[in-house]
Amino acid sequence: MTNTARTLVVSALVALGCNGTPAARTPAPDAQAPVSRPATDITPTPVTAIPGHESLAQDTAPKEAPRLMPAETLIRSYLTLFGGLSPIAFQTRMRTTTTGEALFDTWADYLSALGIPDYTADIPRAAQTNTLQLAAYERIAVALCERAVQNDLRGAAASAQVLFTFDLPAGRSLTDAEFATRFDVLHRRALGYPAALAPDTRVPRFLALYRSAETAHADAGVGSQRRFTGPEAGWAGVCEGLLRHPEFHLY
Amino acid sequence: MDQHRRTFLKILGGAAGVGIASQPLFRALADPPAQASDEFFVLVHASGGWDVTVGLDPRNERRGIIEPANTSVCDTSAIRHWANQVLDDGTTTTFQTLQPPGTSLRLGPAIGNLYDYADRLSVFNGLAMNTVSHPDGTYFVSTGRHLAGGKPVAASIDTMLANEFGREQLLPSVSVGFPSTFVGPHLDARVAPLRVASVATVSRVLSRGNVNTNADDRSAVTALLTQEAQDLAARSYYRDALTGFALQFQSLPRMLAPDVQPIFNASGLALAQPSFFPTPGLRFQAGAAVNCAFAVEAMKRNLVRCVSFASGSHDTHSTNYRNQLLIQQELFDTLANLLRALDATPHPTRIGARLADHTHILVVSDFCRTPQINLTSGRDHYPNGSALVISPKFRGGTSFGSADPDQLLPQDAGTFADGTRAVGPADVLATMLTAMGVDPRRYMRDGDVVRAMLRA
Numbered sequence: 001m002t003n004t005a006r007t008l009v010v011s012a013l014v015a016l017g018c019n020g021t022p023a024a025r026t027p028a029p030d031a032q033a034p035v036s037r038p039a040t041d042i043t044p045t046p047v048t049a050i051p052g053h054e055s056l057a058q059d060t061a062p063k064e065a066p067r068l069m070p071a072e073t074l075i076r077s078y079l080t081l082f083g084g085l086s087p088i089a090f091q092t093r094m095r096t097t098t099t100g101e102a103l104f105d106t107w108a109d110y111l112s113a114l115g116i117p118d119y120t121a122d123i124p125r126a127a128q129t130n131t132l133q134l135a136a137y138e139r140i141a142v143a144l145c146e147r148a149v150q151n152d153l154r155g156a157a158a159s160a161q162v163l164f165t166f167d168l169p170a171g172r173s174l175t176d177a178e179f180a181t182r183f184d185v186l187h188r189r190a191l192g193y194p195a196a197l198a199p200d201t202r203v204p205r206f207l208a209l210y211r212s213a214e215t216a217h218a219d220a221g222v223g224s225q226r227r228f229t230g231p232e233a234g235w236a237g238v239c240e241g242l243l244r245h246p247e248f249h250l251y
Numbered sequence: 252m253d254q255h256r257r258t259f260l261k262i263l264g265g266a267a268g269v270g271i272a273s274q275p276l277f278r279a280l281a282d283p284p285a286q287a288s289d290e291f292f293v294l295v296h297a298s299g300g301w302d303v304t305v306g307l308d309p310r311n312e313r314r315g316i317i318e319p320a321n322t323s324v325c326d327t328s329a330i331r332h333w334a335n336q337v338l339d340d341g342t343t344t345t346f347q348t349l350q351p352p353g354t355s356l357r358l359g360p361a362i363g364n365l366y367d368y369a370d371r372l373s374v375f376n377g378l379a380m381n382t383v384s385h386p387d388g389t390y391f392v393s394t395g396r397h398l399a400g401g402k403p404v405a406a407s408i409d410t411m412l413a414n415e416f417g418r419e420q421l422l423p424s425v426s427v428g429f430p431s432t433f434v435g436p437h438l439d440a441r442v443a444p445l446r447v448a449s450v451a452t453v454s455r456v457l458s459r460g461n462v463n464t465n466a467d468d469r470s471a472v473t474a475l476l477t478q479e480a481q482d483l484a485a486r487s488y489y490r491d492a493l494t495g496f497a498l499q500f501q502s503l504p505r506m507l508a509p510d511v512q513p514i515f516n517a518s519g520l521a522l523a524q525p526s527f528f529p530t531p532g533l534r535f536q537a538g539a540a541v542n543c544a545f546a547v548e549a550m551k552r553n554l555v556r557c558v559s560f561a562s563g564s565h566d567t568h569s570t571n572y573r574n575q576l577l578i579q580q581e582l583f584d585t586l587a588n589l590l591r592a593l594d595a596t597p598h599p600t601r602i603g604a605r606l607a608d609h610t611h612i613l614v615v616s617d618f619c620r621t622p623q624i625n626l627t628s629g630r631d632h633y634p635n636g637s638a639l640v641i642s643p644k645f646r647g648g649t650s651f652g653s654a655d656p657d658q659l660l661p662q663d664a665g666t667f668a669d670g671t672r673a674v675g676p677a678d679v680l681a682t683m684l685t686a687m688g689v690d691p692r693r694y695m696r697d698g699d700v701v702r703a704m705l706r707a
Binding site: 032045061062064065066067068097100102103105109110112113126128129131132133134135136138139146149150152160187199201202205206209211213216225228232233236237240241243244245246247249250 | 289383391421422440443445447448452454455456458459460462463464467468469471472473475476478479480482483486487489491493494495496499500503506507552646
């Protein structure tokens with residue numbers, strides 16, 4: 001068959017397809033009839049099992065610079081992490097003390113430093129941090145972590161533990177492995193992912209912080225200026241480090 | 252030939268340079284702060300609308316609708332510069348105006364100790380406020396623009412100055428109740444004013460308990476976080492936020508230093524600057540005294556670039572007008588104390604200079620009060636105003652603008668770019684910016700420069 005003849009045949013078929021009688025129409029469904037779905041007979045298949053998809057290039061690069069968490073979200077995070085109290089109840093809990101700790105004032109004292117907008121004067125939401133803001137983060141983190149240490153690490157039942165949901169061995173220091181396990185609990189809670197996925201330096205760095213606090217507070221107790229024991233100070237420091245961490249404030 | 256080739260290459264290189272410099276990045280880099288940051292600013296809002304007829308624009312004659320302050324409606328017992336003068340009815344006693352020697356100023360008895368510094372005062376009178384609304388007047392004097400739909404539409408003067416001179420400062424702008432706004436282009440996010448109800452609020456942020464852990468423990472955490480932020484920045488494509496964290500972590504020990512926190516609470520300031528806290532205490536301007544003392548201590552440590560605050564209220568519609576003179580006198584006394592302290596304090600970065608040589612003070616109010624005294628012995632809102640500048644860049648002992656003698660309304664002060672008219676708040680702000688070497692058009696839509704008030 002010559003090319004011309006082949007072209008004519010194809011053109012005729014196309015014309016026939018375009019101008020042919022319409023297919024029989026499906027009758028309109030009865031509005032009153034019950035709807036039935038066909039049985040699913042598609043087997044779930046991993047995407048890599050589809051030919052041509054054996055290896056998939058996935059672009060995980062961030063497409064936007066990290067942004068600062070809104071201050072309201074930050075306050076909600078604090079409240080959630082430390083027992084889900086209301087702001088007023090939380091404030092009362094933080095201020096209650098018999099030892100003159102002066103850990104917390106009122107939320108209102110910190111709002112402007114945290115970057116809450118003031119729309120009456122067109123003061124916008126803080127889009128990036130400043131040093132006073134970091135000082136406010138520290139102020140709140142110290143209060144939260146020290147209260148949590150007092151609540152969780154002094155013989156509280158597991159059900160009453162809020163943040164430090166683990167126990168400490170009595171009478172001895174943690175091994176490095178034991179620290180890493182417990183640190184991972186806090187890391188997941190505060191930063192939302194396992195410590196094993198963090199940069200390699202993170203666990204050793206926090207371990208060194210823990211050890212130095214443990215050593216510095218070895219003389220804690222009555223008559224000492226340091227009230228927290230070594231492990232308590234160590235975990236308070238680790239907790240503060242996570243709550244003040246850039247990854248806690250950026251998303 | 253060689254000469255032609257060299258010339259050609261020069262032209263080519265010059266054209267390339269112009270092209271590159273016109274790109275946005277390079278334009279941004281070519282837009283640094285206008286001046287080296289050795290200047291400090293104190294901005295005061297005399298809230299509520301002050302009565303200029305007893306202070307900066309004194310009136311002691313019955314003329315037109317003007318009823319001068321007199322002993323029947325004002326408490327003058329504590330007013331040091333009040334000297335009796337009988338009015339035309341022979342029974343009412345008003346005051347004698349003050350004319351400081353060596354100046355062209357006329358001042359009222361409420362000027363207080365600021366009288367001693369008259370040669371440093373630059374006064375704008377007859378400001379066309381065009382409003383008698385507190386919110387509108389408040390933002391008009393701080394931004395040069397009236398509110399639109401109840402919202403400010405321009406940056407306030409403290410934000411403008413902080414943006415020019417305070418970007419690298421630990422605290423670019425601390426605003427204690429001042430009508431600060433952060434609106435418009437060209438503003439660096441770092442200079443957003445820190446608006447607080449009192450400086451003690453900052454003190455609470457910086458306060459730390461040392462019962463369970465101590466400063467060493469917290470410093471160790473900060474050092475760790477500095478390393479974490481630096482490492483994360485080094486791993487990141489978008490580094491700005493993380494680098495900012497690292498730098499701010501490094502600055503944190505400076506802000507938390509033991510000598511810094513006392514400047515944010517009244518008791519610490521009273522120890523450091525006792526002259527601001529006289530005995531007996533101030534009745535109306537105790538807050539202003541704290542804020543001025545804070546300004547001196549913070550500037551002395553080079554922590555802050557702009558301190559702005561609102562004074563105690565001058566809003567005296569009824570019998571509380573009896574206190575108007577004392578309210579103003581206490582404010583002006585506090586400003587005199589501020590000048591005295593600035594004179595005695597060395598500049599933190601300029602060897603041999605005093606803070607007073609590089610500190611610029613602006614005092615504004617919402618508007619002024621009516622020339623008539625109302626049926627409840629007070630004065631209401633009136634669309635005239637005065638502003639006071641104390642700055643080494645301004646000509647001292649001079650005034651500009653005036654209100655008319657019969658109605659106390661602003662009258663033409665000269666020929667501006669838009670014709671002959673009274674001077675307005677925008678002109679004051681534009682003049683302030685120009686004095687500091689800043690082009691007002693960078694921030695302001697309105698306002699002409701009153702060069703007559705600037706030093707050559």
